[in-house]
Amino acid sequence: MTSVLIVGALLLLILCLPVDLFRSKTAPGEPDARADERDVMFARMARAEGTPEYEDYYSRRPELKRTDDRIRAMTPLFEPGSKHYDPVISLEAGKYFRDIYEIEPDIESVETWKRRLEEGADQTLVVKEMVKALGAAAVGFTRIRPGYIYSRKGRFAEDYGEPVVLDHPGAILFLVEMDFDEMQKAPGVEVLRESAHQYWRAAVISMTVVDVLKGAGFSAKAHYDAHYDLILPPLAVEAGLGELGGDNILIADRYGSRVRIGAVSTDMDLAESLPIRLAADEFCTICMKCAENCPSRALSVGEKEDVRGVEKWPTDAEKCYAFWRQTGSDCGICMTVCPFSHRNNLFHNSVRSVIRLNPWIRYIALRFDDLIYGRKWKPQGD
Numbered sequence: 001m002t003s004v005l006i007v008g009a010l011l012l013l014i015l016c017l018p019v020d021l022f023r024s025k026t027a028p029g030e031p032d033a034r035a036d037e038r039d040v041m042f043a044r045m046a047r048a049e050g051t052p053e054y055e056d057y058y059s060r061r062p063e064l065k066r067t068d069d070r071i072r073a074m075t076p077l078f079e080p081g082s083k084h085y086d087p088v089i090s091l092e093a094g095k096y097f098r099d100i101y102e103i104e105p106d107i108e109s110v111e112t113w114k115r116r117l118e119e120g121a122d123q124t125l126v127v128k129e130m131v132k133a134l135g136a137a138a139v140g141f142t143r144i145r146p147g148y149i150y151s152r153k154g155r156f157a158e159d160y161g162e163p164v165v166l167d168h169p170g171a172i173l174f175l176v177e178m179d180f181d182e183m184q185k186a187p188g189v190e191v192l193r194e195s196a197h198q199y200w201r202a203a204v205i206s207m208t209v210v211d212v213l214k215g216a217g218f219s220a221k222a223h224y225d226a227h228y229d230l231i232l233p234p235l236a237v238e239a240g241l242g243e244l245g246g247d248n249i250l251i252a253d254r255y256g257s258r259v260r261i262g263a264v265s266t267d268m269d270l271a272e273s274l275p276i277r278l279a280a281d282e283f284c285t286i287c288m289k290c291a292e293n294c295p296s297r298a299l300s301v302g303e304k305e306d307v308r309g310v311e312k313w314p315t316d317a318e319k320c321y322a323f324w325r326q327t328g329s330d331c332g333i334c335m336t337v338c339p340f341s342h343r344n345n346l347f348h349n350s351v352r353s354v355i356r357l358n359p360w361i362r363y364i365a366l367r368f369d370d371l372i373y374g375r376k377w378k379p380q381g382d
């Protein structure tokens with residue numbers, strides 16, 4: 001009996017060895033060339049045949065024309081005809097995106113926070129408190145490396161192709177949580193509504209913060225749905241909000257991929273946040289659950305590749321977006337199936353903490369995750 005206990009204690013000790021505790025934090029690395037927003041899938045889908053922007057884009061990128069024309073011809077996301085279209089839910093989702101253009105930050109809230117900022121001894125702390133009070137799940141600060149600024153605008157015809165000029169040295173990055181139960185319905189249309197809702201919330205927060213900072217005499221710009229000068233996921237990593245996952249989206253501490261990112265760039269002098277280590281990079285290498293469950297096979301189960309000088313798992317944006325158009329939802333299976341995306345509670349946060357310690361715990365945690373939640377994604381209600 002004693003020897004069994006000793007062996008058990010030894011095994012436990014080995015399992016808990018913090019061999020990875022002092023590994024350096026994972027930083028995504030800065031790309032060696034700036035990305036052109038015109039190449040982003042949503043910008044390409046905004047090009048209408050016969051317009052000067054369409055002619056210009058496909059004269060420079062003729063290899064994308066056939067695929068893009070095929071996807072453009074599919075049923076639009078919020079309209080009848082796709083697999084998961086729902087007359088009520090799809091309409092609600094579309095309304096959130098339209099409402100972003102009507103946002104007017106609450107004047108009382110802006111005035112209150114402006115006063116706090118002007119009185120506060122530590123402005124970094126006040127900004128952090130403000131962004132959280134406005135509804136963000138997490139907030140961090142980082143300097144802006146030029147590689148994360150788009151080179152040219154691409155989303156709208158009005159400024160199509162114009163150089164992006166942003167001279168703010170730093171940015172406030174924040175996360176809004178996507179509802180756990182709604183995400184369990186992926187790839188149902190409820191995910192589209194939840195995404196739209198959180199894009200709207202992120203826009204409200206960023207616009208309110210901009211009004212506060214401008215009121216206090218700083219220069220500031222909101223980066224929100226369709227209005228991004230910045231590439232937010234790697235900046236969120238730099239701001240200590242998480243790591244990049246195998247699906248190339250942010251894995252945030254305590255929320256996994258169930259988040260949307262918002263940002264405000266500014267000339268305000270904010271203390272930079274330290275990057276955090278979740279061991280997501282190592283965990284992804286043995287997991288690949290997102291790629292295996294991706295219905296469009298848009299995610300890679302292979303090795304990382306060099307994308308503009310940065311090592312990452314490649315994503316086939318065309319396959320992913322075509323699936324969205326086919327289903328009438330923005331899918332979300334990769335975000336939801338991710339073991340990091342479980343609920344933000346004591347049990348799951350404890351697991352999130354211990355998997356940082358060593359590879360054996362990560363392996364065991366993954367096997368248990370497969371056992372309890374299944375290796376294959378099954379939407380709630382199926």
Ligand code: SF4
Nearest residue numbers: 294320331332333334
């Ligand atoms: S959103 Fe869906 S289709 Fe797109 S990469 Fe994720 S799982 Fe694949």
Ligand code: SF4
Nearest residue numbers: 245246287288290338
């Ligand atoms: S599902 Fe697995 S491989 Fe994909 S992002 Fe999450 S941890 Fe990484």
